[in-house]
Amino acid sequence: MTTQQSAIYYPAGEIEEFLPQIGRVVEVKGQSLAVFRTSDGTIFAAENRSPHPKGGPLAEGMVSGYDLYDPLYDWKIDLNTGLVQAPDQGQVRMYPVKIENGQVWIAI
Amino acid sequence: MNGNKEKLVIIGNGMAGISTVEQILKLSSRFDITVFGTEPYPNYNRIMLSYVLEGSKTIDDIVLNDLHWYEDYGITLHTGTTVTRIDSETHEVVTAEGQRFPYDKIIIATGSSSFILPVPGHDKQGVVGFRDIADCNVMLEAAKQYKKAAVIGGGLLGLEAAKGLVQLGMEVTVVHLMQDLMERQLDPQASAMLKAELERQGIRFKMGAQTAELLGGERVEGIRFADDSVLNTDFVVMAVGIKPNTDVARESGMEVNRGIVVNDYMQTSLENVYSVGECTEHRGVCYGLVAPLFEQGMILAKHICGVETAPYEGSVVSTKLKISGVDVFSTGEFIDSPEHTVIAHKDDWKRTYKKILLRDNILVGAVLFGDITDSAELQKLIKQQAEMTDELYASLMGTGCGGHKKAASVETMAEDEIVCGCNGVTKGTIVDAITNQGLTSVDEIKACTGATRSCGGCKPVVEQILQYVLGDSFTTGAKQGICGCTSLNRDEIVSEIKQKGLQTTKEVMNVLGWSQPEGCSKCRPAINYYLGMIAPDTHVDEKESRFVNERMNANIQKDGTYTVVPRMYGGVTTPEDLKRIADISVKYDVKAVKVTGGQRLDLIGVKKEDLPNVWAELDMPSGYAYAKSLRTVKTCVGSQFCRFGTQDSMAMGALLERKFERLDLPAKFKYAVNGCPRNCAESCTKDIGIVGNDGGWEIFIGGNGGIKARLADSLCKVKTDEELVELCGAIMQHYRETANYLERTSEWVERLGLEQIRAVVVDDVKERKALMGRIEFALEQVEDPWKKALRNEEGQNKLFHGIEVTARP
Numbered sequence: 001m002t003t004q005q006s007a008i009y010y011p012a013g014e015i016e017e018f019l020p021q022i023g024r025v026v027e028v029k030g031q032s033l034a035v036f037r038t039s040d041g042t043i044f045a046a047e048n049r050s051p052h053p054k055g056g057p058l059a060e061g062m063v064s065g066y067d068l069y070d071p072l073y074d075w076k077i078d079l080n081t082g083l084v085q086a087p088d089q090g091q092v093r094m095y096p097v098k099i100e101n102g103q104v105w106i107a108i
Numbered sequence: 109m110n111g112n113k114e115k116l117v118i119i120g121n122g123m124a125g126i127s128t129v130e131q132i133l134k135l136s137s138r139f140d141i142t143v144f145g146t147e148p149y150p151n152y153n154r155i156m157l158s159y160v161l162e163g164s165k166t167i168d169d170i171v172l173n174d175l176h177w178y179e180d181y182g183i184t185l186h187t188g189t190t191v192t193r194i195d196s197e198t199h200e201v202v203t204a205e206g207q208r209f210p211y212d213k214i215i216i217a218t219g220s221s222s223f224i225l226p227v228p229g230h231d232k233q234g235v236v237g238f239r240d241i242a243d244c245n246v247m248l249e250a251a252k253q254y255k256k257a258a259v260i261g262g263g264l265l266g267l268e269a270a271k272g273l274v275q276l277g278m279e280v281t282v283v284h285l286m287q288d289l290m291e292r293q294l295d296p297q298a299s300a301m302l303k304a305e306l307e308r309q310g311i312r313f314k315m316g317a318q319t320a321e322l323l324g325g326e327r328v329e330g331i332r333f334a335d336d337s338v339l340n341t342d343f344v345v346m347a348v349g350i351k352p353n354t355d356v357a358r359e360s361g362m363e364v365n366r367g368i369v370v371n372d373y374m375q376t377s378l379e380n381v382y383s384v385g386e387c388t389e390h391r392g393v394c395y396g397l398v399a400p401l402f403e404q405g406m407i408l409a410k411h412i413c414g415v416e417t418a419p420y421e422g423s424v425v426s427t428k429l430k431i432s433g434v435d436v437f438s439t440g441e442f443i444d445s446p447e448h449t450v451i452a453h454k455d456d457w458k459r460t461y462k463k464i465l466l467r468d469n470i471l472v473g474a475v476l477f478g479d480i481t482d483s484a485e486l487q488k489l490i491k492q493q494a495e496m497t498d499e500l501y502a503s504l505m506g507t508g509c510g511g512h513k514k515a516a517s518v519e520t521m522a523e524d525e526i527v528c529g530c531n532g533v534t535k536g537t538i539v540d541a542i543t544n545q546g547l548t549s550v551d552e553i554k555a556c557t558g559a560t561r562s563c564g565g566c567k568p569v570v571e572q573i574l575q576y577v578l579g580d581s582f583t584t585g586a587k588q589g590i591c592g593c594t595s596l597n598r599d600e601i602v603s604e605i606k607q608k609g610l611q612t613t614k615e616v617m618n619v620l621g622w623s624q625p626e627g628c629s630k631c632r633p634a635i636n637y638y639l640g641m642i643a644p645d646t647h648v649d650e651k652e653s654r655f656v657n658e659r660m661n662a663n664i665q666k667d668g669t670y671t672v673v674p675r676m677y678g679g680v681t682t683p684e685d686l687k688r689i690a691d692i693s694v695k696y697d698v699k700a701v702k703v704t705g706g707q708r709l710d711l712i713g714v715k716k717e718d719l720p721n722v723w724a725e726l727d728m729p730s731g732y733a734y735a736k737s738l739r740t741v742k743t744c745v746g747s748q749f750c751r752f753g754t755q756d757s758m759a760m761g762a763l764l765e766r767k768f769e770r771l772d773l774p775a776k777f778k779y780a781v782n783g784c785p786r787n788c789a790e791s792c793t794k795d796i797g798i799v800g801n802d803g804g805w806e807i808f809i810g811g812n813g814g815i816k817a818r819l820a821d822s823l824c825k826v827k828t829d830e831e832l833v834e835l836c837g838a839i840m841q842h843y844r845e846t847a848n849y850l851e852r853t854s855e856w857v858e859r860l861g862l863e864q865i866r867a868v869v870v871d872d873v874k875e876r877k878a879l880m881g882r883i884e885f886a887l888e889q890v891e892d893p894w895k896k897a898l899r900n901e902e903g904q905n906k907l908f909h910g911i912e913v914t915a916r917p
């Protein structure tokens with residue numbers, strides 16, 4: 001995961017605003033993020049752009065456990081690391097997330 | 109909690125109790141639910157303890173409902189709390205600590221405990237049962253410290269424990285009282301084959317041995333048998349049977365035999381107290397497997413929620429041993445007696461055995477060893493009490509001929525010829541991957557080269573290449589499931605869903621032992637479809653298990669915008685509608701308006717957040733251009749206007765489209781209707797193609813203009829419009845019930861054979877009517893998704909709108 005020491009956390013809404021296993025786009029400072037709530041309530045924030053050469057959004061992908069299947073090309077992406085699983089290659093930029101009192105914070 | 113709600117108390121936080129609660133939650137919110145469980149964990153999948161022991165799962169993997177789940181549904185959970193009795197005078201349950209909790213209704217689901225043989229020494233250290241996480245942990249610990257283990261009991265549980273302990277590095281001897289392993293599920297033949305196989309896997313056996321005493325000091329050191337022989341061991345697992353947990357019921361003065369006695373609605377002898385699962389005794393039977401408890405739970409849930417339900421009449425049980433590499437299955441009656449007709453086939457070379465028992469020519473039981481591909485089929489037949497016929501015999505036992513023709517064409521294919529067009533993989537790449545990396549299955553080739561991963565159209569060719577390169581060492585290999593998460597195929601999954609009454613993808617994956625607990629992008633949509641097909645009225649569609657197009661009810665384009673396609677029944681529209689479509693296209697700045705191959709208008713390039721407004725302003729039904737469902741009915745001009753037309757194709761097209769729209773199908777589905785045999789609407793490449801003629805209509809099926817072009821086959825001719833509609837409905841429902849998810853009719857017709865389909869939908873009038881009845885029932889449940897989305901404002905927000913962060917942190 002790309003963690004930046006000096007990252008600033010932004011409030012991205014209540015956890016209930018994210019449907020389990022269905023992504024939602026969050027715009028922070030002009031950055032489009034794909035935010036996912038897994039079935040165990042963990043939140044992940046990824047750059048909303050597929051690492052596939054043709055690009056495309058990620059937020060509409062299918063979430064299973066901590067894996068994301070990208071909506072256009074079915075690439076499998078590990079939400080912990082952003083790494084694309086074999087046989088494909090690439091990495092999605094992930095952003096640090098914390099949850100406090102039901103409020104989701106994302107660091108940019 | 110809410111004072112108006114009825115207080116429902118569940119005693120027992122296991123598989124039966126919580127699966128009943130899950131059913132209840134689907135039906136009603138009128139209960140304030142409290143659950144008591146002796147164990148310190150949330151609800152977990154007990155079946156999977158065998159996998160935990162074997163090392164392929166961890167304890168975290170097998171939790172079915174985590175603490176969040178209880179919280180989300182407002183269920184109060186008391187873990188580590190044992191209920192001792194029910195005080196029916198004061199309407200309270202009493203716990204071991206003496207606390208009291210009020211109830212209106214109670215479900216007792218206390219399961220059972222390991223039966224520990226009451227021989228001297230049974231209470232020494234190092235003696236456990238195999239029942240729960242605690243037992244499992246003791247075994248995992250023991251394996252770290254000790255070398256030798258004995259498992260007393262050669263039944264299902266004992267063998268799974270033994271295999272787990274071997275896997276953990278112990279030297280294991282199974283001690284069994286009888287001469288045959290799993291004698292309650294297998295016949296002597298299968299049992300002997302099983303023993304031989306397990307011996308090869310490193311398990312030792314001591315058969316016909318009656319345990320007399322456990323030896324040792326504080327800790328067990330050996331077993332003495334009735335014949336005075338002794339087996340040295342450091343650890344003993346007792347797996348000789350289970351004993352229903354009936355203490356609560358006895359203390360409360362309820363009727364108890366071996367289990368808590370219940371009637372066909374799971375009511376006990378105490379008013380407002382029900383019981384379900386292994387602790388019950390229904391019509392004299394205590395079950396020790398999960399299938400019955402799901403069936404019981406479903407009936408109980410309906411009954412308790414006041415929903416009408418058929419009574420529970422008992423279950424046909426089937427057994428499968430969960431040891432990798434050992435396929436054993438039995439169902440129904442399996443020990444032959446003189447009244448049975450026995451069909452048996454034993455193959456010592458392939459190490460397979462198959463036995464089917466008939467009584468008065470009705471299938472009543474079966475045993476399979478080594479190859480259990482027919483298990484689901486047999487289970488179904490036995491449940492249906494099917495009669496044996498020549499055809500059935502041939503399909504179950506084979507006809508003795510066979511011999512497949514090998515495809516030679518891949519041999520002559522050039523190395524640089526592209527096999528997988530979607531991913532640009534050549535024959536050479538695939539051959540290299542097989543020879544250099546030792547691949548032996550299509551799945552491995554997919555993972556390594558990417559071939560077959562997109563549309564799958566090239567899979568047969570890849571298989572042939574594999575066969576050609578590997579030559580004789582090619583076998584169809586390990587059984588292939590519908591995806592990498594399971595080894596079960598479609599039919600097995602569908603039959604398990606029906607048998608066990610599974611209701612959600614999660615339940616299917618947990619109960620059927622998926623390797624990824626939440627599945628993947630292949631199986632999740634498939635299971636969601638099968639569940640809806642089986643129970644159209646009660647299945648709750650899972651949006652999160654649908655592809656983006658179906659979830660959003662619009663087609664995603666590569667830039668992340670969407671295409672909206674309104675319905676135009678039979679390809680016919682009106683000037684007013686066209687005007688509205690034009691106005692809205694201008695207003696929402698759509699990038700292109702295109703006439704599709706199916707005679708409709710695509711509005712391409714709508715922004716996700718605009719979708720609800722576009723739908724609202726169009727105020728037209730969704731064209732389902734995104735769905736695995738009826739897409740379009742293409743029509744020609746027909747008798748209304750065409751000089752050649754003999755039938756009114758436009759009207760019939762519109763009628764069929766209105767009738768069958770919206771229903772989920774295994775794959776996308778297209779029709780064409782023509783007014784005469786000139787066939788201007790191109791029926792030959794449609795799933796159902798209809799051609800009008802002087803006396804009626806001719807129906808074609810299985811055409812496809814897509815990835816694998818195929819001309820449709822003529823199925824039959826009909827005289828009246830009513831017959832036409834009924835046949836179309838029957839074809840679609842037969843396809844719904846028998847096709848693999850994503851299997852187009854072109855492949856389906858080839859797999860089933862035109863004759864089979866004709867026999868079912870054309871020749872068998874009774875079955876045709878039944879199919880039509882089932883599709884009518886399913887059609888009653890459908891609703892326009894655009895209207896539905898517009899009604900649900902909150903969901904709409906979360907689904908269609910992003911969040912913009914403006915506030916400073």
Ligand SMILES: Cc1cc2nc3c(=O)[nH]c(=O)nc-3n(C[C@H](O)[C@H](O)[C@H](O)COP(=O)(O)OP(=O)(O)OC[C@H]3O[C@@H](n4cnc5c(N)ncnc54)[C@H](O)[C@@H]3O)c2cc1C
Binds near residue numbers: 123124
């Ligand atoms: C290792 C193993 C492998 C198995 N494999 C299979 C298989 O492959 N196929 C199959 O169909 N079945 C299998 N089974 C059987 C299956 O797990 C059971 O049929 C099923 O779990 C029974 O569900 P239940 O809810 O009735 O009981 P349980 O799941 O045992 O749940 C009962 C719960 O009630 C709690 N409890 C008991 N008394 C009280 C009390 N007084 N107060 C509060 N709580 C109480 C218990 O602690 C327990 O958690 C297996 C079982 C084991 C142990």
Ligand code: SF4
Binds near residue numbers: 745747752757782783
């Ligand atoms: S199929 Fe026949 S009826 Fe239809 S448009 Fe063509 S010629 Fe006319």
